[in-house]
Each structure stands twice: as C-alpha cells, then as structure tokens.
Amino acid sequence: MEFVCRRCTSLTTKPYRVTTEDGGVVLLNMLVCPSCARLAKSLGLPTVKMEPAKSAARTRARPPMTDSKQRPVQPPPSIR
Numbered sequence: 001m002e003f004v005c006r007r008c009t010s011l012t013t014k015p016y017r018v019t020t021e022d023g024g025v026v027l028l029n030m031l032v033c034p035s036c037a038r039l040a041k042s043l044g045l046p047t048v049k050m051e052p053a054k055s056a057a058r059t060r061a062r063p064p065m066t067d068s069k070q071r072p073v074q075p076p077p078s079i080r
C-alpha cells in the first residue's frame, strides 16, 4: 500500500502518524513518510508508526455463520 506524505509529498509504504496536542486539543494529525517522521521526532513531536495489521483483523470481522437456515439466499445470475 503506497501512501503520499502530507509534508513532502513523497511516496512511502511505511506511513507515520504525527500528532501534536496542546492541553488535550489535537493541533496536528497527519501522515508523513519515515524521514519526515524522524524530523518531527527530532522536534519533539510524538510520532506513531502505522502498522499494517488490518489484514489479520479483517478475516475475523465477519460474524460466524453456523446456522445454515439463516444464510442469505443469493438470486442466481441470469445466465439464460
């Protein structure tokens, strides 16, 4: 998954989220590339690496269908 940095507009596959809070108010919340994240970190901004862990959770998002009676009946495509 490619992603365009919001700061330098370079393509990256490992986005970082940079957030700035002041008194509980979020002033900044943007996705940046690793080099911009490193810059933000050097400025003392909190950076969080975005983990691509969504694919593992996606398979479990569907509720288990154990009751076959409740299975939604799909109309067959008209191939006639």
Ligand SMILES: [Zn+2]
Residues within 6 Å of the ligand: 005, 006, 007, 008, 009, 010, 032, 033, 034, 035, 036, 037
């Ligand atoms: Zn960048």
